[in-house]
Each structure stands twice: as structure tokens, then as C-alpha cells.
Amino acid sequence: MSLDASRLPFASDMVSQALRHSTLKDSTESMLRHALLSGDMKPGEIYSANAIATQLGLSNSPVREAMMSLVNRGLLELVRNRGFRVVELSDADKREVYDLRLLVEVEAVRRIAARRVTEGEATELRKLTQKTVDLTQGDLADYLEADQEFHLKLVELLGNQRWLEIVERLRDQSRVNGSYEHLKGDGQLLASAQEHERITEAVISGEPDLAAALMIQHLEYARPDC
Template identity: 40%
Template sequence: MSIDASQGRTTPVIGSLTEHTSLRSRVTQVLREAMVAGELEPGTIYSAPALAERLGVSATPVREAMMELTQEGLVETIRHRGYRVVELGDVALDEIIELRALIEVPTVGRVAENATAEQVALLRPLADRLAETAASGELREFIAADTAFHLQLLAIAGNRKLVDEVRRLRGMSRLSALRRLYEEGRLTATAREHHALLDRIEARDARGAEALMRHHLGHVRGVWAGLPEA
């Protein structure tokens, strides 16, 4: 769910899609974000026609998107019924974060050593967008901006397969407590860490950037998932 700050209304994470550019990829992105946000719940079966109606598209791009998400391990096909969101246990989610840390922390360190001022500047608007969406409770937009920020940051290292793997691993995350954190006014604090990370990269502080990235990843299995952090 997200909140229209100007009118105080709640709107669903899955909204209408009316444009037709790269429709399959856009449907895939929205469904992935809805899984991460917890609107598409683990263990629940969803039919392609029902999801298509919610998205305002035909069932075909939804089925195509679900095939892609099945290959990523996020959903499984239930014959004659639809698609079930895979329920990952705590051990599996901890393993995912461990993998992400092994990939993302040293990569951010390399980025801090090599990024140009122009590359860092291009990420500032995304960091601003994260702060804005955290403050207004636009959770799907927050997740989309967070994904774009981190993938573009990692892309500076020049390894496309690394970026694709992190995209897949991020899709397996479950950030179920974001709504509660927004309501408690705590989401903006973690959103501000993106500017702090860029500050360390801009200063070529590789060790500082790695430390902050490791701390930031801790939120995914900590406060963002409704769990205590060490």
C-alpha cells in the first residue's frame, strides 16, 4: 500500500498500467516490487486473469512475467490454478543477505575508488527520490527507487552479470515492515543513508563506503523486515 499524502488516501502497491512500452518488463517489475513489499503474499495463489484485471492489462503479459519470475525462483506454477509466491524461510533469507553482502560490499568499495564525480552526481536525484517516497509513504515507488539506486551504483563497476544477479537476489527480499516504519516516522532515517553512501564514495572513502553498505544491508533482514537489528 502507499499513501497519497495530499489527500490522506491509501492506494494499492499494484496500480493500473495503461502505457504499452515494454509492457512485459513493466508488469514484471511491478509484480516483483509487490512481492518485496508484501502485497503479493508468500504462499498465496494468484491467477493471471485476476492480476491482469488489477493491473489493467491483458493476461498474456502477466503470464509472461510470471514465467520470468518462476525462473528467478520467486513464484511457482500451480497447474490449473495460477501462481504461488514462494515462501522463503528465515534461513533462506539470511543466506540471500549473506550473498548480497559478499557481492555488494566489496563492489561498493571498488566504486568508491573509481567513480567519477559525474557518476555520483547522476545518483543524487535517486537518493532525493528515496527520501521523498519514504516521507510520503509511497512504498512501491520507494522500492523502485531503492532498486534503481543500488543497481545503478553497482553498474559503475562495469560488471553487468553482477548487477543482474543482485537484481534477482533483491527480488527475493521481503520488506514487510516498511508500512509500519513509515507510520512510525522511521523510514526516512534509513532513506537518508543513500546520500551518506554517496558522500563517502565522492570522498573516495572505500572502507567507509563498505562499512555503510554492510550496515545498510542489515536493514533488509532487520528493521525493514520487522526484526531487531544487531
């Protein structure tokens, strides 16, 4: 039996409000992720959803939902009756994240190169690669977002949603608290972006061993000091 929307006079308003709420939550989460990646939100400090909502001129609900989403990503932790604390990873935590990234990201790119990408997928990968190159002279947080987009697109091509979610979570955790500020000097950011180009071409040309080797080399920038 189909639903007759004409019998629900507030249906359109309800949908509009739900979409607006979702948009507010997503845009707030994006803003908070930017602050976490740039280091503007400091490790160990506690932030109130109410205070952030007031500062942004928003209701508390979408802000709290955005912050809870970041809790699920391992970037914030809930402190009962106080707010949300920025997660501070120990050296052991960072090593675990790095080791896992080597396992899942390298194998992902190997499989993608082995199965060969379509012409449309190749075009999209080259477009995202060029975007990272173009942003090397701009804001680091903007570059890191483009970097994330490129790497997640690679994994997305596997068609395995759980694999994608694992990689996204690990990459977020490795980048929080301004962890990659060191890339801003001595042309390291451009060098990292150019590594994207080599990985992309290895994938497109169907060279799985080369693509995997290049990914291992590329992830060296994320290796914590031993």
C-alpha cells in the same frame, strides 16, 4: 545484403505489435512486483495468469510472460495446472539472502569507491539519493523502488552485468511479501535514506573502506532475526 522494408508491407505493424507486447509485459511485471513488495499478493497464495489478465483487460500472453519473469527472479513459483504461487522464504532462506548481500553489495561499493566515479556518475548518484529522501513520506512501495534504483545504480557502475543481475535478484527476494513494513515507523525510513547520502559521499570522495563500512551498517535493516 540489406533488408528492403518496402517489400514487407506488414513489417511496421509487426514491429509495432512486438513493441506493444513488450511494453505490456514490462508494465504488467512492474505492477506485479509492486504488489509483491507491498504484500498485496500474499505468500503461499496461488494466482492465475488468466484471472489477472481478465482483471486488467489484457490478453493472457503478456501477463503470463511477466509472471514467468518473476518466477526467474525467485518471487513466484509455477504450480502446474493451477497458476503461480507467491514464494514464501523460510528463516534459513532469508539468512542466506542476507549473507550473500553482505558479500556482493559491500564488495561492489568498495570497488566503486576505489576506482573513483566520474562527475556525471556523482551527479546521478546524488540525484537518486535525493529521490529516496523525498519519498520517505510517501508510499512504502514507491520508496522501495527508488531504493532499488539507487542500489542497482551503484553496482551498475562496476560494468559487470552478471554482478548486477545477482544483486537485483537477491534484493528482490529480500523485499518480497511486505518484509520492510517495519521501516515505516519511528523515522526509520528517513534514517535509511540518509544512510544512502553517506554512502554516496564516501563513494564520491574515493574512500573504499568507509563506503564498505557504511554499506554493512546500512544492510542491517535487512538482517533477519536470528
